[in-house]
Amino acid sequence: MLDYDEEAERYDASRGGEPRAAAAARAVLGLLPGRARSLLDVGCGTGIVTRRLAAGRAGLRVTGVDLASAMVRRASLRLPGAVVRADSRRLPFRDGEFDAVSSVWLLHLAESGDDVRGIVAECARVLRPGGVYVTTVDKAAAHNVGSDIDAVLASRPPRAARDASALVGSYAAACGLVPAGQARFPGRGQGRSPRRTITDLRRGWFVTLPPGEPLAERFAERLAALPDQDRPRPDPWFTLRAFRRPQAPPADT
Numbered sequence: 001m002l003d004y005d006e007e008a009e010r011y012d013a014s015r016g017g018e019p020r021a022a023a024a025a026r027a028v029l030g031l032l033p034g035r036a037r038s039l040l041d042v043g044c045g046t047g048i049v050t051r052r053l054a055a056g057r058a059g060l061r062v063t064g065v066d067l068a069s070a071m072v073r074r075a076s077l078r079l080p081g082a083v084v085r086a087d088s089r090r091l092p093f094r095d096g097e098f099d100a101v102s103s104v105w106l107l108h109l110a111e112s113g114d115d116v117r118g119i120v121a122e123c124a125r126v127l128r129p130g131g132v133y134v135t136t137v138d139k140a141a142a143h144n145v146g147s148d149i150d151a152v153l154a155s156r157p158p159r160a161a162r163d164a165s166a167l168v169g170s171y172a173a174a175c176g177l178v179p180a181g182q183a184r185f186p187g188r189g190q191g192r193s194p195r196r197t198i199t200d201l202r203r204g205w206f207v208t209l210p211p212g213e214p215l216a217e218r219f220a221e222r223l224a225a226l227p228d229q230d231r232p233r234p235d236p237w238f239t240l241r242a243f244r245r246p247q248a249p250p251a252d253t
Contacts (some may be wrong), residue, residue, distance in 0.1 A: 017048075017189060019188035019189055020186075020187055020189055020190060021048040021049045021052055022052055022188075023185040023186050023188055024049045024052075024104055024185055025049050025052035025053050026056070026185065027183045027184070027185035027240050028049075028053060028102050028104065028134050028240065029053065029056045029057055030183055031134045031180070031181050031182075031240060032057075032099075032132055032134065033099070033100065033130070033131070035099070036057075036060060036099035036100045036131070036132070037059055037060060037061060038060070038061045038062075038063070038097070038098045038099045038100070039053060039060055039061070039062045039063070039098060039099065039100045039101070039102060040062075040063050040064075040065065040091075040093065040097075040098045040101045040102070040123075040126060041062060041063070041064045041065070041101075041102050041103075042088045042091070042101060042103040042106060042119070042122075042123060043065070043066055043067075043088055043103050043104070043105070043106030043109075044066045044071070044075050044083065045068075045074075045075065045105075046074040046075055046078070047064055047074060047075030047077075047078035047079050047083060048078070049104055050062060050064040050075060050078065050079060050083075051078040051079055053102070054079060062079065062082060063082050063083070063084065063098075064079055064083040064084070065083070065084045065085070065086050065088065065091065066083070066085065066086075067085065067087050067088065069085060072085045088103070088106065088122060088123075089115060089118040089122060091122045091123075091125070091126055093126045094126070095125055095126065096125075096126065096127065096128040096131075097126050098127060098128065098131060099127075099128055099130075099132075100131055100132050100133070101123045101127050101131070101132075101133045101134070102133075102135065103123060103133075103135045103136070104135070104136050104240075105136055105139060105238075106119065106135070107119060107120075107135060107136070107137070107139075107163035107168060108139040108140060108161065108162055108163040110162045110163075112162070113162060115162075116162045116163065116167070116168070116171060117171045117174075120133075120135075120171040120172055120175060121171070121174075121175050123135075124172065124175035124176065124177055124245065125175075127177075127245045128245065129245050129247045130244070130245065130246075131244070131245050132242050132243065132245075133172065133177060133242065133243045133244075133245075134241070134242045134243075135163075135168065135241060135243075136163065136238055136240055137163050137164065137168050137239050137240075138161065138163060139161075139163055139238065140161055141161065142236040142237055142238045143192070143236045145191075145234045147192070147233035147234065148194075148226050148227075149192050149194060149197055149223065149226065149233055152219065152222045152223055153197075153206075153219065156206065156208055156219060157208040157209070157215075158208070159207055159208050165239065165241060168241065169241065169243075172243040176246070177243035177244060178243060178246060179241070179242070179243060179244075180243055180244035181242045182239060182240055182241045182242060183239075183242075184237050184239050184240070185238055185240070186235045186236070186237055187235050187236040187237070187238055189235070190235055190236055191232035191233045191235045191236075192232065192233050193228070193229060193230050193233065194223045194224065194226040194228070194229045194230075195229045195230055196230075196232075197223055198220045198223050198224060201216055201219060201220055202216070202220065
């Protein structure tokens with residue numbers, strides 16, 4: 001597992017930078033209710049997407065939250081006074097405080113299904129009736145674009161997807177949320193090249209291939225044998241799902 005305090009300095013440049021952030025923010029905003037005036041961005045990282053969410057709709061007040069201190073420091077430079085350091089499983093906000101909640105590229109990082117369930121439950125808790133929760137799902141699968149790199153990596157030890165769409169949908173339903181749409185957007189600048197994939201492998205990107213292990217080095221050798229070592233393969237396409245907290249029924253009179 002990557003250390004996201006260590007990743008903070010190179011995070012944006014290594015993951016598509018502003019073009020990818022712009023695509024993500026547009027897709028998230030497209031799933032929010034037009035009346036939304038407050039948004040909590042959970043797992044905001046460096047704030048590169050969060051800032052675009054704040055700038056992308058007039059009158060939308062955006063708050064970011066992340067656990068990694070280095071990420072919070074960077075995000076705070078982009079959104080002064082609007083970023084909080086906290087665990088996404090224990091959000092420091094009131095019930096129903098936000099009109100919308102987002103978690104972009106977060107759920108797949110959870111250590112267990114219980115952690116994902118806890119994150120979704122907290123996002124649902126701070127969402128007001130009529131509000132919408134938007135999250136990425138199936139992130140690992142998005143990176144499989146059918147390239148020769150994917151063919152090499154297909155035989156690596158499997159890991160259960162914590163953010164599988166069906167699982168996330170079931171956790172949302174258990175919290176009283178109902179489906180409210182979905183969208184896809186491109187991971188601009190994230191097309192893998194063989195050389196870049198080897199670098200990522202050796203710094204712990206692939207959870208089931210620990211750096212320095214003989215198996216990881218065998219995969220590195222196979223990747224090094226591919227042609228066009230520096231040519232990026234196609235960009236991934238990420239999926240967002242939206243879930244709405246239904247309005248409370250009117251009280252009997």
